[in-house]
Amino acid sequence: MRRSKTISLAEAMKDYIREMNLDDKLTEISLINSWEEIVGKAISSRTTKVYIKDRILYIHLNSSVVRNELLMLREALKGKLNEKAGREVIKEIILK
Numbered sequence: 001m002r003r004s005k006t007i008s009l010a011e012a013m014k015d016y017i018r019e020m021n022l023d024d025k026l027t028e029i030s031l032i033n034s035w036e037e038i039v040g041k042a043i044s045s046r047t048t049k050v051y052i053k054d055r056i057l058y059i060h061l062n063s064s065v066v067r068n069e070l071l072m073l074r075e076a077l078k079g080k081l082n083e084k085a086g087r088e089v090i091k092e093i094i095l096k
Contacts, residue, residue: 028052
């Protein structure tokens with residue numbers, strides 16, 4: 001016998017993620033995992049660490065040339081990341 005209030009597994013997972021407030025964290029993880037796709041292989045290969053804390057993206061680089069290039073493109077990069085996420089996830093970028 002089938003219940004009248006059944007929902008699909010996808011709907012149940014969405015409800016669970018929303019109730020546990022995991023949506024923002026999953027979006028952040030998705031952005032970090034797509035870092036190479038967003039900035040390209042040249043910049044990605046010179047990146048040592050990328051993480052997001054309190055809506056601030058921290059990027060650790062081992063090349064001063066790439067750091068200067070990203071400093072000039074910081075606003076465009078922030079826009080590209082937020083566009084990929086579909087909403088404003090990153091409010092600032094800090095390069096180290």
